[in-house]
Amino acid sequence: MTDTELRVSKIQDGTVIDHIPGGTALHVLAVLGIDGSGGEEVSIGMNVPSDRLGRKDIVKVEDRELSADEVDVLSLIAPQASINIIRGYEVSEKSRVSRPTEVVGVLSCPNVNCITTGDEPVDSVFDVLDDGVRCRYCDTIVRDDVASLIEST
Numbered sequence: 001m002t003d004t005e006l007r008v009s010k011i012q013d014g015t016v017i018d019h020i021p022g023g024t025a026l027h028v029l030a031v032l033g034i035d036g037s038g039g040e041e042v043s044i045g046m047n048v049p050s051d052r053l054g055r056k057d058i059v060k061v062e063d064r065e066l067s068a069d070e071v072d073v074l075s076l077i078a079p080q081a082s083i084n085i086i087r088g089y090e091v092s093e094k095s096r097v098s099r100p101t102e103v104v105g106v107l108s109c110p111n112v113n114c115i116t117t118g119d120e121p122v123d124s125v126f127d128v129l130d131d132g133v134r135c136r137y138c139d140t141i142v143r144d145d146v147a148s149l150i151e152s153t
Contacts, residue, residue, distance in 0.1 A: 009043070014062040016084040016091075017074070022047045022055030024077055027147035031073045032061065040064065053080065072100040073107070076133065076146045102127050102136070107149040114138040 020028055025044045034040055041062035050056035065085055066074070074081060075097035085093040105123040109116050115137050116124040126133040132143035142149060 010089050011041075011043070011060050011062050011086050012089055014060065014064050014086055015066050016086060017059045017061075017066075017078070018056070018082045018084065019050070019053060019080050020057040020059065020078040021053065021080075022050075022057055024147070025057035025059050027077050028057070028059050028074060030147055030150050031077065032064075032066070032070060034061070069103075069106055071097055072103055073150065075099045076103070076128065099128055103133065107133065107146070109135045109138060109140055110142060110149065111135065111138045111140040114140065 017028060023046065025046050029035070029042070029044075034042060043058075043060040045058040047055045048058065066083060071083060074083075076099065079097065079099060081097045083093075083095050083097065084091045103126045105125075107124055107126050109124055109126075111117065114135060116122050116135070122137070125136040126149075127136055129141070129143075132141055133146055133149070134141045
């Protein structure tokens with residue numbers, strides 16, 4: 001394979017998430033709710049060489065553009081990621097993720113005594129910290145593995 005050959009083919013329409021830290025593509029799929037059962041066409045490159053990151057992952061999802069909520073959560077596990085919207089095999093929009101100040105209704109609090117983990121009709125609210133997230137209701141802080149808090153749909 002030469003430097004000019006693509007490791008993963010181009011997509012016609014959809015989203016390319018680039019500059020994901022090496023080894024975390026599967027967390028990105030969890031954020032997107034992709035587990036292989038939905039029939040989505042997904043291409044993944046894991047631990048490929050990167051000038052900026054040393055090693056990086058790339059995720060390409062056919063026929064899907066990310067929601068703002070998905071990008072917000074994605075920014076927590078891949079803060080340097082770039083999002084490329086592809087239409088007709090061309091990049092039509094390119095942006096970098098930016099960390100939100102809060103994330104509502106997408107993460108589950110790991111504290112079993114938190115009001116958001118019971119039968120109460122309360123959406124979780126997490127304040128985004130420099131090095132993790134904090135539940136606004138019970139003040140539980142998660143610094144590592146934020147991806148494990150992603151609510152399953």
